[in-house]
Amino acid sequence: MKTTDTSAPVPAESGLPVVEIGTSPGKAPEEKKEGTVLNAFSHGILVLWAVMVVMPLLWAVMTSFKDDSSIFGSPWALPDKLHFDNWARAWTDANMSDYFLNTVLVVGGSLIGTLVLGSMAAYVLARFDFPGNRFIYFLFIGGMSFPIMLALVPLFYVVNNMGLLNTIHGLILVYIAYSLPFTVFFLTAFFRTLPTSVAEAAFVDGASHSRTFFQIMLPMAKPGLISVGIFNFLGQWNQYMLPTVLNTDPDKHVLTQGLVQLAVSQGYKGDWSGLFAGLVMAMLPVLAAYIIFQRQVVQGLTAGALK
DSSP: OOOOOOOOOOOGGGOOOOOOTTOOTTHHHHHHHHHHHHHHHHHHHHHHHHHHHHHHHHHHHHHTTSOHHHHHHOTTSOOSSOOTHHHHHHHHTTOHHHHHHHHHHHHHHHHHHHHHHHHHHHHHHHHOOOTTHHHHHHHHHHHHTSOGGGGHHHHHHHHHHTTOTTOHHHHHHHHHHHHHHHHHHHHHHHHHHSOHHHHHHHHHTTOOHHHHIIIIIHHHTHHHHHHHHHHHHHHHHTOOHHHHHHOOOGGGOOHHHHHHHHHHHHHHHTOHHHHHHHHHHHHHHHHHHHHHHHHHHHHHHHHHHHO
8 A cells, every 4th residue: 555654633632833844934924024015115116206207297287388477486386277378379489380290290201111111121130041131130230339429420411412401301211210220120029029820821822922021920010010119209209419410491490409499589588388388299299109009019018028
């Protein structure tokens, strides 16, 4: 008969504590206490960080609805009434409408071009083996570490010689070239996580490489496209150095250039309420884009880890 070596249970009448084998009494409460302290500390840091980020934004929005006397007299108080004329003044008198339209054209065109070209290059680098594959990939990686300030002077002469200086389409091309390295790096890693069986089944059915990419692989990469699109949108929307060097025509200034010009002009006029209204106008599209697509951004960033 096969037996197991088990210790006999101690009767409860003996007055001795019953201890199970393999357990250490007293350790679980200590671990629970340490976990509680760690959670409280991490939550406190997150709350502090949220306050530091949200409070300036709320204060800027609140200030954009005040008049100038209230801004300096009671900067932390709520506005006595909503002065919507601040926004109207910034939109019309300060030409924020023109700056906003130029920014939408530049960022919209460059974002579409970046995602299309970047996804095509990343798909080829991730799915096909050919001579020079790794070399081209590392060239894109090297482009991420190249400071843009070192390229401003030669970039100015190149764009000027091509006749693209002070043009919307010239700035779009520069933005695309500026954003491609990170886009290719991000999407190459994402395309590698996608299953190859779907593409192989499409090839068996007679689909071409272009049809497989645009109708099958690209829709599957939607979380990654949204994530890298949000990052590119933030970088291109807030870009100031490139348009300052390559776009000196006042009629074609983008929003960042317009805000600097607005700050200078409104500072002399003393129209601080109009300045804060223009600042909030430039800030709202970025916040709206992230709030709408925040779930897709998280999915895109964690897709590689979940595969």
